[in-house]
Amino acid sequence: MRRYLQVILFTMSLVSFLNANIHTPKGAKHACDTGNSSGCYNLGLMYYTGNVVKQNYAKSKVFFSKACARGNTLGCNHYAILNKR
Numbered sequence: 001m002r003r004y005l006q007v008i009l010f011t012m013s014l015v016s017f018l019n020a021n022i023h024t025p026k027g028a029k030h031a032c033d034t035g036n037s038s039g040c041y042n043l044g045l046m047y048y049t050g051n052v053v054k055q056n057y058a059k060s061k062v063f064f065s066k067a068c069a070r071g072n073t074l075g076c077n078h079y080a081i082l083n084k085r
Helices: 002-021 025-033 037-049 057-069 073-083
Strands: none
Touching: 002 025, 025 037, 025 057, 037 057, 037 073, 057 073
16 A cells, blocks of 8 residues: 555656646757647747747747647647638
């Protein structure tokens, strides 16, 4: 039972760390490069809003497109918005 709890706590802390890491430009880029759609979406959002990085709609569109291609619905929605511009 004790070992089971240790595994659960370790897993929860690892998931928490990985989720927190996709909220920085470097972490989101790494996550996107390794196939994480949330990382691509977060990086696209950073470029779209100009939050943390310099605003750049072209880069934003690229990362939203990658997120969409990996099944991220929010990425698809933002990509469609940028295509209407």
